[in-house]
Amino acid sequence: MDLFEKTLESKEIFDGKVIHVTLDKVELQDGKTSFREIVGHPGGVCVAALTENDELLFVKQFRYPYKEVTIELPAGKLEKGQNPLENGKRELLEETGAIGSGYISLGKLYPSPGYCGEIIHMYFCRIDHFETQKLDEGEFLNVMKIPLKRAVEMVLNNELPDAKSQTAVLKTAMMIDRLKGHPEL
Structure with a gap:
């Protein structure tokens, strides 16, 4: 058919x-x-950024549609003229002050394919170092470090209801598990 x-x-x-x-x-x-x-929707990008201690960076912020504070991986709307990877690097720096390297695509996510054309591009990286946060005007958030294993538990316990964060956390955990023994990652 x-x-x-x-x-x-x-x-x-x-x-x-x-x-x-x-x-x-x-x-x-x-x-x-x-x-x-x-x-x-112009689409978005999400970054699972891992520290040398295997902690993921998260941002805690108020999300108006839900009228609650959420914990999410750094993410943002795609900007015209930039590719998703460059946007991901920019969002990571703006929201957390982190500079990452070794970016690997975790694929794309269709958050609500029944009515919305948004595509979220997800990436993994290792954090090289930190600089100064560069939050957008009107953007208020707190940065958190959560061990990868704890983040997986949070997904499984429905403590991270954000779809892009759930998907990127689980894909990152699976990728790290499969690539053990490759210190260059």
């Missing part, structure tokens, strides 16, 4: 600073029509 939906019409509903919302009329495989509400 050929899985595809053809866009017949697209109507802009909202055009904001971060998201763009459309209502699309689509033709389904059986010839019938339906509607799709789509949230366009």
Whole structure:
């Protein structure tokens, strides 16, 4: 079976600073029509940065949509004209003051594929050294170091509900486990 939906019409509903919302009329495989509400997003990046003591850097911040403080890996929205890796390096420095090396892609994540086109690119790196945090205006967060093994436990105990952080933590733990004996990582 050929899985595809053809866009017949697209109507802009909202055009904001971060998201763009459309209502699309689509033709389904059986010839019938339906509607799709789509949230366009420029995408994001997330970095699992590991210290020499096998601790991951996290940021603790208030997240308005949930009205609560969350613990997440350093992350941010993609900026126009920059590739995901460069954005990841920038976000890591801005949020934590860390400079990393040996970046490895952990792949990409579709946070909500039913209605949102956002793609989050995830990376792993080792921390070389720290400089000064360079927070954006209006950005308030605390930096935390959590041992990798404890971070895995936090994911399994639902103490880190953020999808990108869960995925990157587990992928990092699996990668480190598989690559033991390779000190250059």
